[in-house]
Amino acid sequence: MRDEIGTQMPFALHKTFVVPEAPREIFRPLAFEQTAEARKRLGVRDDFLLFVSTIEPRKNLGMLLAAYEELLRQMTSCPQLVVTGRRGWLTEKLLSRLQASNLKERVRLTGYISDDDLCALYASCRSFIYPSSYEGFGLPPLEAMACGAPVIASRIPALIETLEGAAELVPPTDALALASSIIALLEDEAKRKSLSDAGRKRAAEFTWRRAAELTFRVYEEVLGKLKREQRS
Numbered sequence: 158m159r160d161e162i163g164t165q166m167p168f169a170l171h172k173t174f175v176v177p178e179a180p181r182e183i184f185r186p187l188a189f190e191q192t193a194e195a196r197k198r199l200g201v202r203d204d205f206l207l208f209v210s211t212i213e214p215r216k217n218l219g220m221l222l223a224a225y226e227e228l229l230r231q232m233t234s235c236p237q238l239v240v241t242g243r244r245g246w247l248t249e250k251l252l253s254r255l256q257a258s259n260l261k262e263r264v265r266l267t268g269y270i271s272d273d274d275l276c277a278l279y280a281s282c283r284s285f286i287y288p289s290s291y292e293g294f295g296l297p298p299l300e301a302m303a304c305g306a307p308v309i310a311s312r313i314p315a316l317i318e319t320l321e322g323a324a325e326l327v328p329p330t331d332a333l334a335l336a337s338s339i340i341a342l343l344e345d346e347a348k349r350k351s352l353s354d355a356g357r358k359r360a361a362e363f364t365w366r367r368a369a370e371l372t373f374r375v376y377e378e379v380l381g382k383l384k385r386e387q388r389s
Contacts, residue, residue, distance in 0.1 A: 161314065176371045177319070178296060179363040183272050186305040186357070187280035195277035199267050205237040206339065207282035207306070209275065209297045210289070212252075213245030217288040217311070220332050222251075222260060224288075227336035229263065236283050236343070238264045241275065279304035284342050284349070287311065290329040295319050299363055302356030307349045309338050323359035325352065 162173050196203070206225075210216040218240065228235050238260075244252075255264060270278075279285065285301035285308045292315040298308045302323060310316045311329035320326070325342060327334045342349055 174371075174375045176368050176375070177363055178294060179365050179368055180296065180300045180303040180360055181272070181365075184276050184279060184300045184303040187277060189281055192277035192281040195274045196281065199239075199270065199274060199278070200265055201239050201267070201278065202237045203281075204234075205239045205265075205278075205282055207239050207241065207278055207285050207301070208287070209241045209279075209285070209301070210287070211243050211245040212240070212248045214247050215289060215291045216245075217290045217329055219251055219254075220329065220335065221286055221288045222255065222264070223332035224335035224339065225260065225264070226258075227333060228339060229259075231336070231340060232343075235263070239267060239278065239282070240264060241267045241270055241278065243269045275300075276304055279306050282306050284309055284339060286335075286339065287316070288327075288329055288335060289313065289316070292316055292319075298324060299360045303360040305353045305357055307342060307352035308356055309335070309342065320356075321359060323352065323355040 162169065195201075208218065208221055210218075212218055221238075225235075225238050252266075255261065255266075279301045282301075285298065285306040287295070287298045287301075287308065287310040289295065289311050290313065292313060295310070295316050298310050298316065298320055301308055302320075308320065308324035310320060310324050310326055312326035313329055316324070317326065325338050327338050342352070
């Protein structure tokens with residue numbers, strides 16, 4: 158993020174500090190049976206893939222739907238796709254396409270849900286998919302990782318930095334590559350376990366205590382510079 162700001166405003170780079178946010182403590186692993194009630198109430202099957210975000214163009218849901226269509230063509234038993242989040246802007250065309258397609262019965266739109274229900278879905282999904290084409294940080298993949306979900310996300314600068322080797326990354330414009338990554342992950346239990354473990358470890362590195370400490374250091378640095386300037 159700092160590098161991107163530097164590209165657009167190089168004159169401000171020396172005054173730019175980045176403090177990462179963190180998943181809240183509510184997001185944690187749950188036993189599969191602990192999530193059954195939430196899944197039943199939300200109309201979510203036992204076997205599902207999860208996408209979480211406000212639905213808007215940069216979140217790239219259209220590309221995920223194209224990849225999911227490829228999954229349906231290649232797999233005899235395909236998990237349900239669950240889309241969770243508020244409707245944002247420019248959603249009408251995408252959602253109309255979904256309702257008119259053969260995906261209508263395979264894709265579950267839950268709308269906005271509570272944090273407790275979201276934790277239940279993160280903790281019980283086969284994989285969390287985040288195909289965003291642009292992010293400043295990207296919190297949902299870290300929330301999913303904190304709950305133990307194996308993550309597939311876009312290979313974009315913010316997510317490369319945030320997820321750092323703990324997720325499967327694919328180009329945000331390649332639906333076939335995304336479909337291939339999902340299928341490979343679904344067919345490899347050891348890989349899912351490895352990504353789940355790596356994701357939990359990576360998510361644990363982001364805490365609000367760390368965010369507070371980094372923010373405090375920024376204040377110290379700025380105030381120290383002001384004091385030095387006043388003395389000179």
